[in-house]
Amino acid sequence: MQTPTQEVERELRQSVVIRFAGDSGDGMQLTGTQFTTATALMGNDLATFPDFPAEIRAPAGTTYGVSGFQIHFADHDILTPGDEPEVLVAMNPAALKVNLPALVRGGLLIINTGAFTRQNLDKAGYTTNPLEDGSLAPYRVLAIDITALTLASVQDFNLGAKAAGRCKNLWTLGLMFWLFGRSRESTVEWLRRKFAKDPNLAEANVAALNAGHVYGETAELPQGVGIYQVAKAELAPGTYRNVNGNDALAWGLVAGAQLAGLPLFYGSYPITPASTLLHALAKLKSFDVVTFQAEDEIAAVAAAIGASFGGSLGVTGTSGPGVALKTEAIGLAIATELPLVICDVQRGGPSTGLPTKTEQSDLFQAVWGRNGDAPLVVLAAATPGDCFYMGIEAVRLATKYMTPVMLLSDGFIANSAEPWKLPRFSDFEPFPVHHHTGPVEGFHPSLRDPKTYGRVWVKPGTPGLMHRIGGIEKGQDSGNISYDPDNHHAMTKLRAEKVARVADDVPEATLDSGEPGGELVVVGWGSTYGAIRQAVAQVRAKGRNVAHLHLRNLWPLPRGLAALLRGFDQIMVPEMNNGQLDRLLRAELLVDARGFNKIAGQPFRIAELAAEIERRLGVAPSPHANVDVRA
Amino acid sequence: MTKNPPTLSKKDFSSDQEVRWCPGCGDYAILAAMQRTLPEVGAKPETTVFVSGIGCSSRFPYYMSTYGFHTIHGRAPAVATGLKISRPELDVWVITGDGDGLSIGGNHLLHVLRRNVNLQIILFNNQIYGLTKGQYSPTSAVGKVTPSSPVGSIDQPICPARVALGANARFVARGYDVSKQLPDLFKAAYEFRGSAFVEVLQNCPVFNDGVFDLITDRKQGPQHQLWLEDGRPMITADGKKGVRLDPKTLQVEVVTLGEGGVTEDDLLVHDETNATLAWLISDLPEVKALGVLYRDPSAPVYDDAVRAQSEMARQKGGGDIDALLRSGHVWDVT
Numbered sequence: 001m002q003t004p005t006q007e008v009e010r011e012l013r014q015s016v017v018i019r020f021a022g023d024s025g026d027g028m029q030l031t032g033t034q035f036t037t038a039t040a041l042m043g044n045d046l047a048t049f050p051d052f053p054a055e056i057r058a059p060a061g062t063t064y065g066v067s068g069f070q071i072h073f074a075d076h077d078i079l080t081p082g083d084e085p086e087v088l089v090a091m092n093p094a095a096l097k098v099n100l101p102a103l104v105r106g107g108l109l110i111i112n113t114g115a116f117t118r119q120n121l122d123k124a125g126y127t128t129n130p131l132e133d134g135s136l137a138p139y140r141v142l143a144i145d146i147t148a149l150t151l152a153s154v155q156d157f158n159l160g161a162k163a164a165g166r167c168k169n170l171w172t173l174g175l176m177f178w179l180f181g182r183s184r185e186s187t188v189e190w191l192r193r194k195f196a197k198d199p200n201l202a203e204a205n206v207a208a209l210n211a212g213h214v215y216g217e218t219a220e221l222p223q224g225v226g227i228y229q230v231a232k233a234e235l236a237p238g239t240y241r242n243v244n245g246n247d248a249l250a251w252g253l254v255a256g257a258q259l260a261g262l263p264l265f266y267g268s269y270p271i272t273p274a275s276t277l278l279h280a281l282a283k284l285k286s287f288d289v290v291t292f293q294a295e296d297e298i299a300a301v302a303a304a305i306g307a308s309f310g311g312s313l314g315v316t317g318t319s320g321p322g323v324a325l326k327t328e329a330i331g332l333a334i335a336t337e338l339p340l341v342i343c344d345v346q347r348g349g350p351s352t353g354l355p356t357k358t359e360q361s362d363l364f365q366a367v368w369g370r371n372g373d374a375p376l377v378v379l380a381a382a383t384p385g386d387c388f389y390m391g392i393e394a395v396r397l398a399t400k401y402m403t404p405v406m407l408l409s410d411g412f413i414a415n416s417a418e419p420w421k422l423p424r425f426s427d428f429e430p431f432p433v434h435h436h437t438g439p440v441e442g443f444h445p446s447l448r449d450p451k452t453y454g455r456v457w458v459k460p461g462t463p464g465l466m467h468r469i470g471g472i473e474k475g476q477d478s479g480n481i482s483y484d485p486d487n488h489h490a491m492t493k494l495r496a497e498k499v500a501r502v503a504d505d506v507p508e509a510t511l512d513s514g515e516p517g518g519e520l521v522v523v524g525w526g527s528t529y530g531a532i533r534q535a536v537a538q539v540r541a542k543g544r545n546v547a548h549l550h551l552r553n554l555w556p557l558p559r560g561l562a563a564l565l566r567g568f569d570q571i572m573v574p575e576m577n578n579g580q581l582d583r584l585l586r587a588e589l590l591v592d593a594r595g596f597n598k599i600a601g602q603p604f605r606i607a608e609l610a611a612e613i614e615r616r617l618g619v620a621p622s623p624h625a626n627v628d629v630r631a
Numbered sequence: 632m633t634k635n636p637p638t639l640s641k642k643d644f645s646s647d648q649e650v651r652w653c654p655g656c657g658d659y660a661i662l663a664a665m666q667r668t669l670p671e672v673g674a675k676p677e678t679t680v681f682v683s684g685i686g687c688s689s690r691f692p693y694y695m696s697t698y699g700f701h702t703i704h705g706r707a708p709a710v711a712t713g714l715k716i717s718r719p720e721l722d723v724w725v726i727t728g729d730g731d732g733l734s735i736g737g738n739h740l741l742h743v744l745r746r747n748v749n750l751q752i753i754l755f756n757n758q759i760y761g762l763t764k765g766q767y768s769p770t771s772a773v774g775k776v777t778p779s780s781p782v783g784s785i786d787q788p789i790c791p792a793r794v795a796l797g798a799n800a801r802f803v804a805r806g807y808d809v810s811k812q813l814p815d816l817f818k819a820a821y822e823f824r825g826s827a828f829v830e831v832l833q834n835c836p837v838f839n840d841g842v843f844d845l846i847t848d849r850k851q852g853p854q855h856q857l858w859l860e861d862g863r864p865m866i867t868a869d870g871k872k873g874v875r876l877d878p879k880t881l882q883v884e885v886v887t888l889g890e891g892g893v894t895e896d897d898l899l900v901h902d903e904t905n906a907t908l909a910w911l912i913s914d915l916p917e918v919k920a921l922g923v924l925y926r927d928p929s930a931p932v933y934d935d936a937v938r939a940q941s942e943m944a945r946q947k948g949g950g951d952i953d954a955l956l957r958s959g960h961v962w963d964v965t
Contacts, residue, residue, distance in 0.1 A: 037960055040960065040962065041960065041962055043962070043964070186960060235964045236964070237963075237964050237965055238963070238964060239957065239961050239962070239963050239964075240961060240962050240963070240964060241956070241957070241959060241960060241961045241962075242960065251952070251955060251956060254952065254955070255952050258950075258952060263717060265713060265716070265717050267713060284949075284955070285940060285941050285943075285944035285945075286944040286945050286947060286948065286949025286950055287949060287950050287952075287955070288941075288950070290716055290717060290937060290941065292712070292713065292716060294709065294742075295709075295738055295739065295741070295742040296738060298706060298709065298739075299706070299708075299709035299712075299738070299739055299742065300709075302702065302703075302706040302709035302710045302713065302739075303709050303710065303712050303713030303716070304713055305702075305710055305713065306682070306700070306709070306710035306711060306712065306713030306714035306715075306717075307713040307714060307716070307717040309700055309710070309713075309714055310713070310714045310717045310718040310721070311717075311718070312717040312718075314713065328703055329703060329706065331703075332702060332703050336700075421964075422953075422956045422957060422961070423956075424953065425952040425953045425956075426953075459718075460677070460678070460680045460698035460714075460718065460721055461677060461678050461698075461718065461720070461721060462677060463677045464677070465677075466676050466677055466696055466697055466698050467698065467699075468646070468692050468693050468695075468698070468699035468700070468701065469699070469700055469701070470692070470693075470699075470700060470701025470702065471685075471701060471702065471703055472701065480648065481648075481693065
């Protein structure tokens with residue numbers, strides 16, 4: 001690798017937010033991921049946010065086909081992918097059109113002029129060419145014909161026009177590596193591995209990458225195109241890797257199954273944004289994992305229940321629409337008191353809604369969305385890395401209490417990457433499952449642990465303990481079918497009590513930041529963690545006594561929550577939905593929880609949360625028109 | 632320990648639960664046939680599991696002293712698939728009906744069969760919805776008058792055996808509730824490796840009484856029963872009729888032996904491994920093909936394949952969580 005030959009001054013920055021944007025076929029997710037790896041290896045802390053359309057290849061050049069990848073990296077601990085990009089890479093007019101409003105004024109704009117043809121301008125809805133009409137004046141523009149330079153860089157490889165053109169994301173990446181002083185090494189390695197069967201293609205891509213880098217080294221950049229340097233972050237000592245939420249969740253489930261001493265059966269039907277969970281687990285067969293791509297969502301959960309009946313850990317994963325389809329079967333697992341983990345990687349809207357956009361609107365469905373007083377345990381992961389721990393916790397609770405556990409993640413956590421300090425597996429306390437084997441005398445399938453109320457779990461194949469379970473109400477003292485009115489009353493109460501007792505087995509409610517008894521507490525759950533934490537920190541830095549409480553146990557709620565919340569003057573509940581946790585807290589705790597709701601398919605920005613906290617404290621009016629405040 | 636453990640009997644497979652089907656229901660005979668079959672094939676109650684959906688037939692597991700799972704409507708094949716994949720050493724039976732298996736659970740029946748999961752599926756076909764009090768089912772005849780079709784059903788019925796064949800089932804058989812041969816069919820299904828599908832014509836004395844009389848009645852039955860035997864010409868049980876192929880139309884027809892010079896040599900000879908033949912005779916107008924229509928033991932079994940992939944992965948090593956977390960790019964901060 002060469003060192004930069006052009007004398008440049010790199011402005012030292014604490015953090016930078018870059019957004020890569022292009023056609024969904026331009027390889028922006030790949031570019032972003034590679035930039036992420038190189039950035040992590042540089043020692044920066046980082047957070048990413050891939051944002052892509054539902055269409056795999058939307059018609060080229062259209063605004064609805066624009067795919068984006070935002071990365072925030074810093075010399076300090078960060079928790080969100082950043083509010084507004086300071087650097088925007090726009091591979092075509094549509095990408096510029098969609099993303100320019102987000103770019104901070106004075107931000108660096110890197111544009112592929114080769115894509116700014118009349119046709120593409122029309123498709124993006126530009127009547128005049130923004131490169132010529134002065135509309136980009138507020139930004140620092142680096143306009144380069146990336147298309148032509150890419151084709152020139154790979155001409156010796158005889159790729160054919162289409163394949164050659166596809167290398168332009170690597171060219172761009174090369175330039176970005178130079179601009180931000182990252183090493184190309186990890187990407188070169190990755191290319192040679194990925195295209196091991198086609199070395200010519202691998203080397204063509206490497207050539208494009210190098211050409212982009214050389215362009216930065218040698219081309220005289222226009223005046224004003226400052227480039228940044230971000231020092232290493234001071235992270236806690238340890239071994240790190242980048243991880244996204246679905247990978248971390250897959251590993252957490254596998255780790256949980258090992259701690260329980262059970263084989264893991266994962267039944268799933270592909271659905272965005274949960275499919276990568278299936279992909280991740282399908283690769284882990286050597287961990288005593290069986291994955292089953294079922295014919296539909298119902299079969300996926302039904303097979304998982306069948307596996308649990310057989311003594312394995314049954315797990316199913318899906319998104320909101322899939323949970324709806326699985327609901328009856330989840331009720332069966334509740335009635336038969338079998339362990340089951342249901343991972344709901346939430347997405348936007350009812351029905352198909354916004355499949356590739358994030359939302360946290362399945363809380364009601366998770367907690368209350370079943371027929372016939374059917375309680376289960378609901379957990380929520382806060383960050384990509386947290387998915388690992390919550391995966392383990394879901395397995396622990398499901399097997400200890402013989403109950404379905406729903407684990408809520410969302411599209412943001414699933415796809416976002418963050419550096420994760422790796423735990424040591426030996427630090428986790430095993431929770432081995434002991435399948436019931438006797439005595440035969442006095443056995444019936446409704447025998448239960450007097451403390452947890454967990455039902456006995458007998459593996460078919462166990463001599464002498466043959467029994468039948470099913471969805472029809474069963475006698476509390478026999479396990480046989482019972483239509484007795486008092487028994488049904490008692491069984492309904494028992495099912496509720498069993499789940500309620502989980503609260504004694506999980507941490508009491510505590511503040512994530514701030515002190516009890518302040519002016520305002522922000523109560524969040526799920527992927528809003530990073531934005532809330534930073535927003536609270538900003539407001540606290542101005543001397544206000546605000547706090548942050550993040551719920552990982554949504555049902556049952558942790559002990560001590562009501563008392564803790566009542567100590568604050570105000571309770572603010574930001575959610576990416578139309579108000580669910582605030583109502584749940586009101587219903588369960590009789591506290592004055594007030595929602596702050598963003599239902600845009602996009603995560604909260606720190607600034608909008610901080611502004612809202614301050615507005616509620618009487619400091620400033622909310623400047624954000626797209627945020628609906630429901631009092 | 633005795634060298635030869637005492638052989639089990641029918642009562643070893645009967646649970647202590649009172650059987651609650653309507654008096655005269657065909658389900659009793661099917662239950663008895665199953666309880667007779669299992670000791671004969673050497674099955675053990677502790678390694679046998681009955682999985683059912685919802686409907687009259689699906690109460691079946693409660694009456695067996697084996698392991699049992701009464702699941703939800705239509706989903707038994709999926710539950711059973713999960714169980715069988717994770718516990719291949721168990722004998723898994725799916726009990727379903729024409730509504731459970733062909734209506735609400737049609738999709739799962741299709742997929743368990745095409746995957747060829749090693750389990751037995753017994754579909755009780757009474758051509759009616761019994762438990763919900765007598766509505767027409769996907770196998771009910773056109774014109775069937777029921778509470779939900781007061782002037783007659785307008786739905787075209789489907790033939791369960793053809794659904795199974797269409798789904799690439801490798802074992803398809805048909806019997807009827809009070810038939811003496813029913814244990815033999817269960818035995819054949821049990822011994823088959825792969826998904827074994829058995830349709831049992833079953834009388835519902837309350838909502839559809841006598842719907843199969845033409846086939847099951849002692850007097851008129853034999854002239855309508857076509858019991859199939861591998862390698863034998865297709866002749867009805869009364870010995871008077873047979874099935875012949877018209878090579879010009881590729882249609883099969885029922886012919887009377889001795890009429891117009893028809894002899895046994897003109898008749899089709901059953902070949903269990905011939906799926907085309909099974910299709911041709913599965914839905915004849917005048918006679919009902921009974922016995923094993925189709926059997927192809929050569930097809931790969933799903934749970935074997937699952938196990939083979941797991942074994943292959945295990946041989947490559949693995950199972951170390953720390954190594955898993957540290958695979959790919961990692962870096963140390965000191």
